[in-house]
Amino acid sequence: MNRRLALIFMAEALLAQEADDKIYNVGRDITPPAIISKSEPEYGDEARKAQVNSTVTMSLVIGRDGSLEDIQIVKGAGFGLDEKAIESIRQWKFKPGA
Numbered sequence: 001m002n003r004r005l006a007l008i009f010m011a012e013a014l015l016a017q018e019a020d021d022k023i024y025n026v027g028r029d030i031t032p033p034a035i036i037s038k039s040e041p042e043y044g045d046e047a048r049k050a051q052v053n054s055t056v057t058m059s060l061v062i063g064r065d066g067s068l069e070d071i072q073i074v075k076g077a078g079f080g081l082d083e084k085a086i087e088s089i090r091q092w093k094f095k096p097g098a
């Protein structure tokens with residue numbers, strides 16, 4: 001049986017301010033980061049055996065260089081899926097917001 005894990009993330013753009021880095025929420029004059037490349041999370045044995053279909057919701061900060069910072073699980077799925085989601089999102093590449 002083919003199962004899928006959906007990733008939902010809330011991203012904030014981290015933009016440089018001369019001597020001080022500040023986190024900006026997307027909106028008004030702040031454009032969101034763009035995904036350059038991504039990988040799908042693997043479905044682990046534990047979730048496969050339990051026949052779980054679920055969604056992992058994450059919060060993260062995308063740095064001014066497109067790197068990921070402060071990855072946190074907002075709503076987990078359990079069964080090892082949270083860890084698989086983090087492994088996957090760490091491989092994603094972003095163009096930072098402006």
